[in-house]
Amino acid sequence: MGRALQKQMSLYDIISGINDNFCNWRYTKGRRPSSANSRDKSMYDGWFTSFETKDNTNFQILIQVEDWDFVSLPNVYVKAPLPDYIQNLLPLAHFSIDKREYKGDWYYSVCYSLHDAYELKISDPLGVLGWVLDKTKIIIEALIKNKRHRSDEFLRELTPIWQSIASYHSSNLIKSNDAAVQSIHDLLLPVIYDLKQGWHLVPWIVKDGHIEANTLIIHIPSKQLAKIPSMPSVFIDVKSSKGIPLKYFLLWLKQWSHVAFRLIVSEIASNIERHRETTLYFPVCLVVDKQLLSLCIELENLKELVSGSASKHLKLANHSKLLSNSKVVFSSAVNLTPNFLFTRNLDNLEQPNLIGKNIALLGCGAIGGYLGLSLARLGAGASGGKLTLIDSDIFQEENIGRHALGKAYLHRMKASALKQEIAQQIPDLNIEVHNINACNRSILKNISNYDLIIDATAKIEASETINKFFFDSDGKTPPLIHSWIRGNGECVQALYNDKDTNYACRSCINKSGNSIREEYDALKGMTAARSFMACADFTPFAVSASMSAAALTIDMILDWLQGDVSPRYRTRYTEKWMGEKIESKDYAPSLECHICKIN
Template structure:
């Protein structure tokens, strides 16, 4: 390892020496060099320091302090140290096996960035990277897409021992409800929410950042003339000495917080002359300091839609999930994260069983839920992690739950209990077309392969079509040997017989089923029978397909005979 490091340093030393860079021997412990970029043009003196020879961290390149930059804000040149952001973190993979070439590559890119920044070619980048310039103070915003007008910022503790976080919302927020002491009525600070089609950016020819209301007003007006005076309006509408302006721009949501100076917190100014307050605040704007706060969305539409690339999520759908065990627990969480139970929808969880110590090794839930009913516990756990969802727990047997198309859009059987699945399938076939589609998901062997099947259409196979005779082989054989299945029993702790397999197989089966449900809601029916092989030694890799009904099927075969 030391030999590799020494070799990398020697290669870097030789490469930098070839382009006229010299080692800074005043700091021998560092791999630090100085030299000049763009020698024929701007002649910019810089230093480059390599701190990570795996190049997970890019070499730090700084413009020398004696170099006089233009008297305006330059994109990608940060702070008083004049550090150059030549690659955004994580956007480029640098070659650790070619340290010399990597360092020269970074210097070349840095030279391009400095040259273009000084010549004004990168000013549009301010808008793209505006969030990094605005503030390091974070807040959360629970706002619907078209929200504007009066709102509130409340300082919420998201968990025991957590520091309060500013949360902006209109009339209510799921995060406010997590902390009644700080999120209740009358708590927090008044906010005024405005919208603009402009992308907020930095005026390179003006002072940055704005430190008071006067400077903020100039900057807002430069971005969009309609934003001028909005900070004063926010303070005036608040009715107190504090106001928050939230600007919803095309490149994000940005907050400004201002406090009326103590000499102006008089009854005469704050009450009797409320109509003139905005005008008075403009007059003393240079004396009112401004705090800048960045914001990230946490509203339901963002949380449940961000990761779906424009596809439909599961909001407004009525989903019945039967079984909250090793597959069903993880599937319930994934469905919820895709919006199940949001809007006018409902996610119903059905399971009569409780969580026992033996379940902990491959279940969504942990020790705090031991001996609780699985359906209720999953509903409680998921509800504590996400925006409000309509999740209904039924701690009962599915035989007592009505399954009808006017009550459920889709039913998912994740019990993995073959007898129950056959009974559900038979019931669904007999009740067609009143029965909603049913998706079955299960594991075969010792978790060697996961399968899911979407049923409901008479033109496609029902569950029993896959294996018309219980004692016979399946039509679509997956396992290489049925005899290889291991079944264990821990008699000492009173467990029933069980099939051992790692939790990764449960998560994989749940993920496959979740993808299958998302395809269903987006009208991508594709292959109705899907499989994912995890153990190639025990199971075949079987292509996905949409099998036709079997005339030998005792459940639906008569209708196709």
């Protein structure tokens, strides 16, 4: 029996079970509640129900099931209008900003569970639906009865609430025929690359990538986050659908941060004075911790408030009408600052990153391509640091099958191409390129300038040269990590070198022109298959080997950042390798090594 047919046949049983177990539930079938003309014409199963809070407030609920596998939870909507004392609390965490229409009635959608924070027995539809209603009741009861909880949830959901209001404004601005309002709509997707402490002006990058105006960035200490008052209901009033009256926004902001309030008022006046004939809007971004709260202030109606240098401050009481007619439009900023991009996934792990460090990547081939992109994602080249890419090879057709780059970079220098690809994915990094051989003395003589050197050439001849220069260098040298692929990808390996410690170096593993020494050999008795082209040969391996080698190296770099790189000689096998395996550990140097034993 097909799964769809099975569900169709069992729906009757589900409805019967609900009638038996939930006496006040009433079945309905219809489209998803929508605040506008929706393109989704699908019909979904749903139930009307209700519940009462402890103070006897009644809530009418619509539960709608779009996915009977429950990979996506059922949607919950609360019927409007809400009781006055709750309506006046909006916008609230977990409640949508706008109402959605369903069969002639209006509803607010309610978020009652984190997407990844539930464990349900999905084979029990009645249990799931009962759990959904119970969670909704708990959420609503806590929000309306516990002021502290309501405040905590508002702060936790501040960015989603702000973005919901921004979407509400955007959808209404699109319909506007007002040129000034339309010009504000054009600024609704700022991209912020740099945030300094205090306040400053930076370019405001908009949707199509060009700079429209300077934005006032105000950095508010995270300790002031708890001082943010709840947003007044006028922020989501129908009359504010095309922007919030500036007067109400400034009054709200003043309760939270006098510094931000004074800066905005002062800069509005200065902005009009500087650009009296052209300025229609003034962009602002409030930064609290890693949250960006961006907005545009419409200035056309404010110009008569500022007459010459004598008027540098806007008085709320004296200009109430004009301030009410001027609008503030919330926008959803794109946060591309290093503090957000490179710490978001590591902060809770107490894991340092590469922000501010100077990293050299020698070799931008199969391993180096994936390494370069990964290093950038760890912050290499950000906030005063530098990522240096070094490779003399040209990206050819035969490289595409196992490289991070694609056909757009054919016949380009690999290092330059990799820099461009990184810049397209992660902007505003300091990346330096040298399209020369990684063994060039002009490169190697400057190794002391780096915090870490990564050898991804994956050729023993090049690695041996780099290793020799590393040990022959006078003075302090940074750590050196070698990364390579063995056989036809049966395993990948990485080795950490530090001259201050007495462990095996790359030349201990094997000397160019010689077999790998037995105690270090990860693939004993294995002979790799080779392929031949005109005047060249190569070792074939799948792209998984390139990615695995890069991943192994990144793991070692993360351990280096933590201050503990042991084991220094690491091997990661594929599941298909059935031969003898060596252990990843700190290996002693070889007595026959012609590099580290001499030094």
